[in-house]
Structures are given as C-alpha cells and as structure tokens.
Amino acid sequence: MAEQATISTIDRFVGHEVHLRGWLQSRTDKGRLQFLNFRDGTGTIQVVVFQKNVPPEAFEAARRVTQESSCEVTGTVRADPRAPGGYEIDASSFHIVQLAQDYPITPKEHGIDFLLDHRHLWIRSPRQRSVLAVRATVVDAIRTWLNSHGFTLVDTPILTPAACEGTTTLFETDYFGEPAYLTQSGQLYNEANIAAFGKVYCFGPTFRAEKSKTRRHLIEFWMVEPEMAYADLEECMRVEEEFVSAIVQRTLAERARELEFLGRDTTLLRNVVPPFPRITYDEAVEILNREGVPITWGDDFGAPHETALAQRFDRPVFVHRYPAQCKAFYMEEDPERPELSLSVDLLAPEGYGEIIGGGQRTARLELLERRIAEHGLPRQAFEWYLDLRRYGAVPHSGFGLGVERTVAWICGLDHLREAIAFPRTLGRLYP
RNA sequence: UGCGGGAUAGCUCAACGGUAGAGUGCCCGGCUGUUAACCGGAGAGUUGCAGGUUCGAAUCCUGCUCCCGCAGCCA
Secondary structure, three states: OOEEOOHHHHHHHEOOEEEEEEEEEEEEEOOOEEEEEEEOOOOEEEEEEEHHHOOHHHHHHHHHOOOOOEEEEEEEEEEOOOOOOOEEEEEEEEEEEEOOOOOOOOOOOOOHHHHHHOHHHHOOOHHHHHHHHHHHHHHHHHHHHHHOOOOEEOOOOOEEOOOOOOHHHOOEEEEOOEEEEEOOOOHHHHHHHHHHHOEEEEEEEEEOOOOOOOOOOOOEEEEEEEEEEOOOHHHHHHHHHHHHHHHHHHHHHHOHHHHHHOOOOOHHHHOOOOOOOEEEHHHHHHHHHHOOOOOOOOOOOOHHHHHHHHOOOOOOEEEEOOEHHHOOOOEOEEOOEEEEEOEEEEEEOOOOEEEEEEEEEOOOHHHHHHHHHHOOOOHHHHHHHHHOOOOOOOOEEEEEEEHHHHHHHHHOOOOHHHHOOOOOEOOEOOO
C-alpha cells in the first residue's frame, strides 16, 4: 500500500512505495523512458517512468503529459546519484488530473512585461518560489523576534480619515460620502497603543499614491512598525540593529538552499550582526562632498547618496539627526541643536537603500501644534493625536521596516517587484 | 512628471528603403539515464494603433497607446 508522502521529506521513504500529488514542472522524453520533473508544493523530484514498469495507460499518460499539468504518481523512492537532489521515484503508476494546454512560461528566457502579465503562473517557477519562501521566513522572523522581545501586536486601520504626512500621496476612497484614505503608516495609532502596552507593533500593507517608477518602490508594500514607550533615539537604534540582525541571520540559517539557488553571495549578509556603524547627517554630508557626490546641507539624500554612503560599510549603517526640514512633523527636536530632528534611517549595503526610517517622536504638545501648523495639516484631524501629549506623554521612539526592500536585499534581487507575490507598480494592477 | 530606450511568429530576438528571418516552444516521428537532453519533420506573421512621405515602408516622418531603465517621492 502506497504511503502519502511529501517531497521535502522524501529521504525518510527510501525503499517505500509512496503516493505524490502535484504538478509536472518539465519532462524529458527518452522513448520508452520518461523523466518527469515533478513538484508537489514542498519541493521537486525526478520521477522515472519505464514503459515496462507501468500499465500501458499510465505510460501513455506520462508520454503525453504537458508542462504544468496536475498529476498524481505512485512509485518507489530510491536514492540515485544521477537524479537531481539525489532521490527519485521509480513510478508504478501515473495519471493526469488535468492536462494543461500551451503553458505560456517556458524554461527559456522571457521579458519582464510578459512575466508580470503572467505573474499568477510565474510564481510557480523555482526562482520565484525561492524568493517567496525567503519572504515567508523574513515575515516569520519579524513576528517571532518582536513577540519574544516584549512587543504586542496591535493592528492599525487601513482606512483612515487623514494623512500621516499630508494627503498628496494617499489613495482616496469614498467612505459613505466622506473622503477616506488608504493607510500610509500605522505609526500614529501605534503611538496611542504604547500607552496601553508599552511596546507594540503593527504589520500590514501600506499604500503610496506616488508615481514612483524605480526598482526600490511599490505602490502597495508591507511594513512592520514597532513603537516603544520610554525609548530614546539611542535605544531605537539598538533595537533596530538587533532586530535586523535577527531577521538576516535566521533567514541565512533556514533558507540557505533558496539563497544558493538565487545565486546570492551571502558573505556580506554574514556580517550583519550588531553593532551597526552610526554616522550623523552632518558627517554624511561631509563624506559625500569629499567623495564627489555633492549635496547641500539641508537636502535629503537621493538614491545615489544612499548608495555611496552604504558602500563604505560592510553592514547596514545608521544615519541619524537629519535636519528637521527633511523629516516628518512628529519628529522630536535635538535638544542641543533644534534645527536637527532625532531621526534615524538605516541604509542597507549594496545599493538597496533605506530599509528603515524612524526615530524619536516628540512628546511636547506645543512643538507638535507648531509643526502641524507649519506643515499646513488639518488640526481637527489630529486632535486625538494631540491628546496623546495631554494625557501621559512620554519620550518614545519607533521605526518602520519595509518588508520588500528587506527581502530584495537578502535575496539580491534587482527589483522589489519580485519580493511580493502580486506586485502593485505604477500602471500595473493585473493580475 | 522629466530624460533615455523599446514594441516584428506563443516566447526571446534579427532584418534598418527592395520577396518577413533565426533560436526556442507547440504538433508529428525516433531513442532505457535525461538534467535548458539529442536527432529528423511540419506548422507558425494585420511588423503596437492611426495617418503621412515614397514606384516601393518592419525600416523614414507625425500623433497616439503601452512597456522598460534612470531620477524625484519614500519603506
């Protein structure tokens, strides 16, 4: 009697007859011998169908099965050095569940436009499966680390009444006659939640109606945002470096096979352990001007600046204390230099840019009121947020980590769109 | 949104003013150890859309649509 098995644990079934259900990835026809590259969702394995070992109808099915047809196979597991992965199934039976017709994605090269139009099928390919598997581990590492370090998950709303940082980059929708916006960040709500739990995080999709067309931007992306009561900027950086290191090291440990398949050189990733280098905005400006990537003090960094800075270090680098004018209205002032904000960005190596933005939020009512006015924000929409400075305000800090940027960096991808199953990019809402 | 590149067979591309091509996939045939197998055969086109120049346009010109890259915005 055949045992139900999965490919990922097939080594436990050597010598046994097993039953597998899945899809045909590819096939090599050798006449009276068929090699089937078979996938069940947990992995792929070679199935060998000899004409003399199976009933005639099973051999006929193996001979005419097409790429990505769903099918079931029964056979004996054996170790064979000639098989990719070292194991193969000597089939005793084979049948087609559904015969696929003209599967569009072939083992040869395709253009990115074609692949994105067929993203619902492209995700089956080994490379895309590897990236999405890494993503799953990154997400789990994020949750596990935060849950085990005193953070409580508190979900924040997706439909919001107003902007965190101005309405120009928000998707507007109709909320029974009132304008509503898709969230850009859960941070302001996190600042409310810390008074209930001390340390919290939210984790979900985020939407930016920016006409960004670069390898570092998605219209819809996932962000995890921890927020901590009684934490200053230094504490924020300390948490960030522990957090990012834990994510990277766990992914290296659990997804070595996928990273190798992706061709990722993991040498630099192994360096990602605390402490990360810290430079001030002032120092960064000096370095950039000295190294021929000119920038005026007071301007925010562009992608070329971030790349040039990150290239100088063997692990992610903190840039802290940006001019207040570069950063959001809720940032705390540097008490020693009020023109600076207690903000910090974490720049990933190898040109992947900013993977974290964050810092210390202001606890001062009068500064927040002034900033809301300076930024021309509708004060009545922020009354609840101002309340947080009236009823038990504390020094607090937090940050947002972009999941796709982190996955793209760890995988060595050249574009964020492969780091999410169904990317939303400028001009692409299908599939 | 700005600058640059592009759209030709299902797919990836060539042809750059003179009969529309290759590789690959699909289909048919052969092969008991293939790893993007190999060998033989066959089919496959409104050259993105609309107009213009020309004896003749995939090729030159104009407009439009869509895609890609870089930048800005940011995670």
